Amino acid sequence: MLFSLFHWQVNLVIDIKLRKAGVPNVNMLTLSGEFDLSDQERAQGLLPEILTENCNGVIVDLTGVTYMEEAGIETLIYYLQEFTRIGVYMAAIVKPESGLMNKLKRLGIFDCMGIKVFSSVGEAEAAIEAGRCK
Amino acid sequence: MRIRTQFIVAMIISGLVLLIVAVSVLWTNQQIERLNMQEEIAISIERGASELSYLSNDYLLFREDQQRTRWETKWSSISRDLAQLKPSSPEQQIIADNIKANHQRLKAVFDNVASASHDTTRTPAAESVQSFTQVSWSRMAVQNQGIAFDALQLSQVIRDRKDQVRHTNSLLIFVLLGAFSAYFITNYLIVQRRLLASIADLQAGTKVIGSGNLDFALEVKRDDEIGELSHAFNQMTADLKGVTASKAELEVEIAERKAAQQALHAEQERLSVTLGSIGDGVIATDTEANIVLLNGVAEELTGWTLEEAAGRPLLEVFNIINETTREPAEDPVDKALKTGVIVGLANHTALIAKDGTERSIADSCAPIRALDGAIIGAVLVFRDVTEQMRLEAERERLHRQVEDELEISNLLLRAADTLAEPIDLNGVLESLADIVLDVTGSRRIGIYLLDKATHELQAKAARGESAIPVGSKFNLKQLAPQFQSVVYDKQSRVIDYESADVAEENRQRAESLNIKVSLSVPLIYKGDVLGILALDNPGERQNVTERDIELVEGIAAQAAVAIENARLYEAERRIADTLQEALLTVPEGMNGLGYGYMYRSATEGAKVGGDFYDLFELGGGRVGITLGDVSGKGLQAATLTSVVRSTIRAYALDGHCPSKIMAKANEAVRLASGPASFITVFFGLLDTATGKLTYCSAGHPPAILHQAAGVELLREHSPIIGAFAGMSYTEEETYLQKGDSLVLYTDGVTEARHDEEFYGEERLIDFLTQAQEIPVKEIPQAIYNDIVAYSGGKLLDDIAILAISLAGEPRDRY
Numbered sequence: 001m002l003f004s005l006f007h008w009q010v011n012l013v014i015d016i017k018l019r020k021a022g023v024p025n026v027n028m029l030t031l032s033g034e035f036d037l038s039d040q041e042r043a044q045g046l047l048p049e050i051l052t053e054n055c056n057g058v059i060v061d062l063t064g065v066t067y068m069e070e071a072g073i074e075t076l077i078y079y080l081q082e083f084t085r086i087g088v089y090m091a092a093i094v095k096p097e098s099g100l101m102n103k104l105k106r107l108g109i110f111d112c113m114g115i116k117v118f119s120s121v122g123e124a125e126a127a128i129e130a131g132r133c134k
Numbered sequence: 135m136r137i138r139t140q141f142i143v144a145m146i147i148s149g150l151v152l153l154i155v156a157v158s159v160l161w162t163n164q165q166i167e168r169l170n171m172q173e174e175i176a177i178s179i180e181r182g183a184s185e186l187s188y189l190s191n192d193y194l195l196f197r198e199d200q201q202r203t204r205w206e207t208k209w210s211s212i213s214r215d216l217a218q219l220k221p222s223s224p225e226q227q228i229i230a231d232n233i234k235a236n237h238q239r240l241k242a243v244f245d246n247v248a249s250a251s252h253d254t255t256r257t258p259a260a261e262s263v264q265s266f267t268q269v270s271w272s273r274m275a276v277q278n279q280g281i282a283f284d285a286l287q288l289s290q291v292i293r294d295r296k297d298q299v300r301h302t303n304s305l306l307i308f309v310l311l312g313a314f315s316a317y318f319i320t321n322y323l324i325v326q327r328r329l330l331a332s333i334a335d336l337q338a339g340t341k342v343i344g345s346g347n348l349d350f351a352l353e354v355k356r357d358d359e360i361g362e363l364s365h366a367f368n369q370m371t372a373d374l375k376g377v378t379a380s381k382a383e384l385e386v387e388i389a390e391r392k393a394a395q396q397a398l399h400a401e402q403e404r405l406s407v408t409l410g411s412i413g414d415g416v417i418a419t420d421t422e423a424n425i426v427l428l429n430g431v432a433e434e435l436t437g438w439t440l441e442e443a444a445g446r447p448l449l450e451v452f453n454i455i456n457e458t459t460r461e462p463a464e465d466p467v468d469k470a471l472k473t474g475v476i477v478g479l480a481n482h483t484a485l486i487a488k489d490g491t492e493r494s495i496a497d498s499c500a501p502i503r504a505l506d507g508a509i510i511g512a513v514l515v516f517r518d519v520t521e522q523m524r525l526e527a528e529r530e531r532l533h534r535q536v537e538d539e540l541e542i543s544n545l546l547l548r549a550a551d552t553l554a555e556p557i558d559l560n561g562v563l564e565s566l567a568d569i570v571l572d573v574t575g576s577r578r579i580g581i582y583l584l585d586k587a588t589h590e591l592q593a594k595a596a597r598g599e600s601a602i603p604v605g606s607k608f609n610l611k612q613l614a615p616q617f618q619s620v621v622y623d624k625q626s627r628v629i630d631y632e633s634a635d636v637a638e639e640n641r642q643r644a645e646s647l648n649i650k651v652s653l654s655v656p657l658i659y660k661g662d663v664l665g666i667l668a669l670d671n672p673g674e675r676q677n678v679t680e681r682d683i684e685l686v687e688g689i690a691a692q693a694a695v696a697i698e699n700a701r702l703y704e705a706e707r708r709i710a711d712t713l714q715e716a717l718l719t720v721p722e723g724m725n726g727l728g729y730g731y732m733y734r735s736a737t738e739g740a741k742v743g744g745d746f747y748d749l750f751e752l753g754g755g756r757v758g759i760t761l762g763d764v765s766g767k768g769l770q771a772a773t774l775t776s777v778v779r780s781t782i783r784a785y786a787l788d789g790h791c792p793s794k795i796m797a798k799a800n801e802a803v804r805l806a807s808g809p810a811s812f813i814t815v816f817f818g819l820l821d822t823a824t825g826k827l828t829y830c831s832a833g834h835p836p837a838i839l840h841q842a843a844g845v846e847l848l849r850e851h852s853p854i855i856g857a858f859a860g861m862s863y864t865e866e867e868t869y870l871q872k873g874d875s876l877v878l879y880t881d882g883v884t885e886a887r888h889d890e891e892f893y894g895e896e897r898l899i900d901f902l903t904q905a906q907e908i909p910v911k912e913i914p915q916a917i918y919n920d921i922v923a924y925s926g927g928k929l930l931d932d933i934a935i936l937a938i939s940l941a942g943e944p945r946d947r948y
Binding site: 107 | 744810811812814833834835851852853854858861885890892930931
């Protein structure tokens, strides 16, 4: 019970949802809220759930993230490293002109790995269907 | 004349006729009877006269007294007959008078004869006697014949009279009957004709009205019953017309009544079905609280059938008691009937069925009111809540259990939060003492850590009354065995120092410390006892519950982790601090360069963070400038800092350009770091002679070049270091003039927050624009002060700031 309550409290900081995307064999990971050190372990632990069987692509929706500190960046890097290792492509959705977008641009994470960044789910799904994310 | 009157008159006349006939017959019979008697008398007289004739002759012949007596007797008999003779007509009177006269003369003759016979003195001659006798015989024969003749004539007259009376009477009867018959027949014919005519009129009128012509009216011709009947018929027609006029309304009303009746029937059916199928028990009573109805559920719950219960007092069937007191419960029906309001059953009411089965029940009783509001009974609705009550009790028990667990969990969570805040050992121990004092309510707390080598317990934190001084040491082996067992058996113990189990020496020691009952809980981490948490209420026999033990053990378990972490952290921090101090060391002064720097960790009391800076001379007036931010904290961050710092220094000293140096640093750090760790770094080579700055910014916030002409952000888009292999880096160059200041910072500056708003680059630029007079050495502290003011002192990330300016005028760059 103590563990549950602890987790519940953490959930107030970051909300993580995983579902099927509108594109076959693509999962969608949605992060909302503030991502800090306390969320890192749980978020990284979700990797087996994200990479389901037949999953060949993941859309990471970051439009609901209001703040992401180093732990969040480390998690994104971790996802990228793992996706790259097993050949799953990734698309990111980030609110344009947001602080997070500026930070991610500065860090160059997506650029150096050739990750496509979109501003909406529909845009990302359309790009995936068109084969522009592989 | 009215028919009824006519009928009465006819009856009267008939009666009179019959009466007259009867009287006439009676009178005639009387007359005939009387005449018959007179006739018999006459005949008797006639016979008597004949007999007297014989007797006269006999006497005349023998002159004996016997004959005389017989003659006189007979004569007297005729006299009596004569006396009875009642002549009814003059003719009869004459004849009767003749008979009477002859009778008297006969007597006189006989008496004369008789007297002559008895007179001895007179002796008549024989001739005389014979003559006398012949004369007398003749005279008496004449008289007797005269009587007989008259009597015969009288009887004939009487017979004639009888015939006359009979004839007259017959004639009278005939006449009367004839007259009556004529009257009756005539009257009958008249009445019949009138009645038939009237009935024919009525029949015709009925047909007309029957055809629907309600405007037809019979002509009232007579003022008798027929007339009245015609009048009534006309009235009936008028009424029928009125009734027929409202036929439609009547049909509608009938239809409505039928519909209402059907609806009522359906409602009754529905109510019956509802009552039968309702899940609650229902009992209805009259105003005397006698049962009139039970539904199926009520039968099942009470054990009484409707046939058995009907008419019985409610409480005989509905036997309820208070489950707690076992006393009879208040009669809800009686209360509802008296108060006229709905009455709910009291809590914990049990129904005892006929077979003794007891069930918890609930619900209510309501009075039944008639349309006029009068109470006509009560209805009791109840249901079996035995299972519900059991579940409720179980739910309450579980709820209490969950609440207890939740409370304990919350307290433990609070304890966890509180214990997580301090990272140093003393802070953890002090927090632990505060927590235990707060959540247990104990008045004395002592936390002792164990030195395994010496078996000594040292008081590290204490709270409450007469607390044992911090720093006090006790040899574990000299303490009470019960206390020792907490360490050696690794189990919590409630020690009653007043019990016989405690040795006198230990009891005295406890008394000196005013300990009565204490709870001692081991602080265990991975099987090792780190110390003991002891609590008691000085001078009081504290009641220690299982819940208290569970709670304190929970806190102790977390505290043990925190204590161990604090110990490890202290050890790591000592190393990291040492390393960090070494890494953050910059020269006191450098030729041709003015600078200021500062570092603040977001973690209070610890220097260990991920931010770093470095300034080093490369010879020839060149200076290496590094400012970076390592992801993560602690020893690992310090290690990576050391790696990147050393790598940059090494390759810089080896003469490489910034982009090349960063590529080398990327590979070095990637090999040294764990997965996903990364570093953002600004590295620049400044030629103090020319002011030329060649720099590479690997994912780092842009440096700010503050010049007299304005502020320039040195954006350079190289990727972060350490995360990905084979990254290529670029570099840019710019020039500093005397008076210009180059400000490097980590994202702890721009991401400092006031509520949800970040400090940001623009605010930093504005600050620097307004702070042109601040010496370069003081710029970092000034920026920091502004950030602290902005954020209210709540910094979430480490901050490193480095400000640099040229000490002198650079020579011509060309």
